[in-house]
Amino acid sequence: MSNSIRELTRLYLNRVSSPILFTIIITTVFALSTSIAALVAVQVHSTEISDRLYLDTKSTADSYLGIYKLAGPEAVISEIKRQAQFANDNTTLASFWFSKTKTATGTLLVHAPFDGRSSLSGGKEISSVTDVGDESDGRYYGFGIKVDDGWILVAKDSRWVSDSQELLTESILWGLGIAMTIVTIVAFSIAKLSQLRVHSINTVLNKAANGQLNVRCEISPHERDELATVSRGINQTLEQLETSIQSLQQVSSDIAHDLRRPLTRLRLKLEGLSHEHDTKLKNLDSAIEDVDRLSATFDSVLELAQIESGIEEIESKPVELGELCRETLELFEPIAEESGHYLPPITSQNFVTVAGDSNLLRQAIINLVDNAMRYTPAGSEIRISYGFLKSQPYLQVSDNGPGIDANELELVVRRFYRADKSRNIEGTGLGLSLIKAIAARHNAELKLADNKPGLQVTLIFK
Template sequence: MRLSEIWRTTTFRLSLLYFLLFALGAVALLALVYVRSAVYLTQRVDRILAAEASAEMTLPRSALRQTIDDALIVNSRNSLFALFAADGTRLTGNLRRLPEGLQPGGHPVEMAPTADFPASARLVARRLPSGDILVVGRAIDQLREIRRIIASALIWSGVLTIVAGLACGVALSVGPLRRLRKLQAAAHHIAAGDLRRRMPVSSRGDELDMFALTVNYMLGEVERLMGEVKTSSDTIAHDLRTPLTRVRAQLHRLGLGAAVDPADIARVTAELDEVLERFIAILRISELETRARSAGFAATDLSRLLQQAGDLYQPLAEEAGVQLTVSATPGMIVDADAKLLFEAVSNLVDNAIKFSGKGGEVRLQLDGRPEGPRLIVQDDGPGVPAEERTAVLQRFYRSERDKLTPGSGLGLSIVAAIVRLHRFGLELQDSGPGLRVVIECHPVDVNI
């Protein structure tokens, strides 16, 4: 894993940005601490100097000179005392002459080390009633050392914060980068044709997992479609071979005969119509699966749609000896393409009547639930085995026991495509006996 790859990761850049902002905040805080500490310590020294000068100004000259001499004997390294005449002549103390810039009664000043006092000092001068000038000072090497320590801490804190930010950025980037490696590896396997492979998903539930779940859902759809495409060629060849063979045989027989029987023409036409119906159904499924917009969607009354389907298929049911009943809760509204949804219901009702047989019963039912309406088409025919309920939704799939029943095996595929387009749920259940097809719809709050 190269550093250039880590640098390009969003995690590293965000981490670095956050730590740089944190470093700037820390530097600003330490700078404030430094300034406030330096000001406080300086003001503290100034207050001590002012207090000492005020105390000594009350003494007469002789007593003041003795006090200065005694103070220097006790602490001449850190204290500075001097008494000057009005003309600047030194009377006593450890300072030979008045420093430049030091004004009696003015602000304290700092003095660099000299031969008289080998340390940096802060001085204050006061004029006595006699006209003499009293100078009081203190060494500030400790104050400067504290300033240096704070400044050093400021610099090192900034450096360590930046280093820690870089280290944390690298550490935080390694994990996502490894996960991206795994995602890349999975993507390479998928690109090589392994459509059963899925993107790895961790337990974190972060944005990478959200992306992986979305890609896995897409791969599931691609695998399903590719599986159907893979089997379509064989199934089309198998299902169309029989009617085309019969057409060829009948045409050959017609070619040998002297006269053309209209019944033979009708049989050939029927066989070709069956082939055309299958191709039309295939094109219809492709149209539904490639439909990317929902321009035809509108508020649709399911109860009215179900009643219309019942009215349309009632004559067919009576002709087949099947009892068709409709039970619909009124006012069930969904956002849907009414024509497509009617086509799906029609396919289900047509299949139910066809497989129920004479004396059977087909029920169309619409239930209202808080999570959305539920549309049910139920029959009492042979049903669909549990292990085939997913397969029957694929193109051309037909159960072995249904091979002799007329049909293309595309009706439920069209229903599934329409349901997917609407993002509804589709479930095939056992109605004991028979099949129960349930379409789970999403509600819409529309007053009609």
Template sequence: MFSVHLREIPRTISFRTGLMFLGLFGFSFLALFGYIYWQTAVYLTAEADTALYRQVENRSQQTPELRELEIRKHDAQDADARFPHALFDANGAYLAGAIHELPIFTTYDKPGEFRWERQDGRHRPVRFMVHRYEDGKTLLVAQDMHDIREFDELLVNALISGGCLLLIVGLIGAVGLGYSARRRLATLTTSIKKIIEGDLSGRLPTRGNRDDIDRVANVVNTMLDELERLMSEVKGVCDDIAHDLRTPLTRLIAGLERAQRREDDYASTIDAALIEARSLLQTFRALLRISEIEDSARRSNFSDIDLNLIGADAAEFFEPLAEERGMLLTFTPAPAPALLRGDAQLLFDALCNLLDNAIKFSPDNAHIQVAVVATAEGPGLSVRDNGPGIPEPEREAVFRRLYRSESSRHTPGNGLGLSMVAAVARLHDMTLQVHDAQPGCQIQLLSTVH
């Protein structure tokens, strides 16, 4: 188990991304709520002003005597003074109504606001309008705005509480994201440290949800697979070089020492030494070619090729050798052009290596089948024989450089043919599959990317 310190969380990308979205949502929330508040306040004020204009119009249609009478009656009926009216003479003296003093105003017939100190001692926000009649009297109509102001205050409090809740939830979410990301990165870091310490079999853990970290981990794991394979091949090559090249070098030294003792045997000794030297040189040339192929130096020569043509050329090339041993070599092309992007010469050489092995290790009068196969990923090549086959424990090892099984150690060759085929397969993003043909062996060179 491992722990994540709080001071490490703000440095994570997930936490900073969470804060960025928190700021974005917070700004959007304030903008939306502010717009709603502004529209609501404007609407309620406009409704109040409309009611004031309507009241002035209704009072203006009454006679002066009826108007004063109705204002007194309205004052008695409106006990809470929700819509107070008042009437003043030409000098501004109070005549009737709930409000006994004219508020300060700038112009007639224009809404305004003031705080009205009622007789019960309470202060109420009031929106009013003043209208002057031809006889000099002044009418004051008003509306208590206390409920509207309380509603405005409720909206503001909702904005503040909602903003605080958004901030708290957003911060908790950002911390949670940062903590989760930090824990996952700590797991990856632990795995990487183990790999650095020498455990090349270790891999970065994935969750299977194909997120960004999973995709990076899969790429790194693929790289580690290739690195482990290369390290294994290097170790295997060193072991196989020490094992397989020791014999020809020993024969070469023994022959030279024998020639040194026997002066009359120079010619045959030199011929044998040349044969051994050429065999060694051929082995090192094959190793260099495999290295060149694995370095992807020939990808620049890739073009669209038809595997049907390559299969036909390879079968035709080995047909005389098969006939010498009484073998039947058949070729089955694909019904349609088997197009693949690659290097025609390298694929031809790879198929030739497979056919050479099939003829070399199959008994006389055997049947060797070459075919172009089609899969969902793309076309491929198949070589099948009815020889001794490859034991299942050795099906991975045979592609290692200079590897030779005990049953084939005395057969001519250097153990690099299938290694070259494997290198060509990797260069073309193809896989090599070895199957039991019962009897014999079937090797398929299949595409992995369509």
């Protein structure tokens, strides 16, 4: 039987929507906890009111005790009768119990006297009260004081306690009902809103799984809850994924476009070897050069893809930029003498370190110097420098060559992009793209600016 009930309950809960189930759980927990708190409050309140009524009864008995000490029991009886004339609703009863005659005189007629607190019932312990009425439960809070001639007995009706408990209970029930209504509405609204947000996130994920990588989760700038954090994480992931896919598509398209001409030339030259025996050695050398250029392009593309993918963790260690710049200067000095370029000595003595991969940073500065020598005429000055820029470490390669037009500064970092001034110069078109990828892996900014004249390329480390 219990298993059947459990199974039916499970099937019912599975069919109930999440907002309704959440509302039921929250409302039930709230009702149970509030009911327990209300029961405790009523009990505490009842005990407190009872104690106060006992104290009030004792105070009345003490006043009769004062009269007794001044004028004896007859004066007490007279005061009790006088009080009874003004209040005949049986809310307050009093009597004097004579120990000799074992009888009580007054409005509180009991079968036996008592000392201190005593709980009495009208019609049972109190014979003088036969009809308690509709407004009283017949319970009285009594207090007795032993004196020489007998006892001073006082009792007060409990209707004040009953009325207070009833009023408190009614207030709690009304408050609980209103609170449960508010909690139900708020809980359902929160659950429904969360369900809609989860549904929106699920819709975005389904669209992304179907190839729509441009979709994003809608997030308000003021939202700071867990779902907003998850949504931001999903958006960042989709942005990176979309960028990676676009880069892959661009690389595929660029490779197909940029390598078509060298392959065509290679095929024609190789065909020429079979027809022109007298020039076959010259054509063969040219074909080998084309093959070398293809290999260099493929190597650069592969290296760029590996750096951008982030699959391989970089070896992050302190790298001293001054030492790196001086090593590069020493490496290129003989090449510069042969090409007619001028590399001035590095004058800075600053000790500047950054956290990163020394091999990748060395490759970045080598590529910068190589690009400067490749795209500037003989006699140009190529300067390597490093230091701090607004407290941020930087390294820089600048030249006084022809430079790059302002409208192309942001374009030259794209893969295979060639500025108009450099279309006839041999190169893969991936140098600055590779440097940008290395900068990104080191959380650095690659900045290109006009050197007036020439080009200024700066890596700023954050």
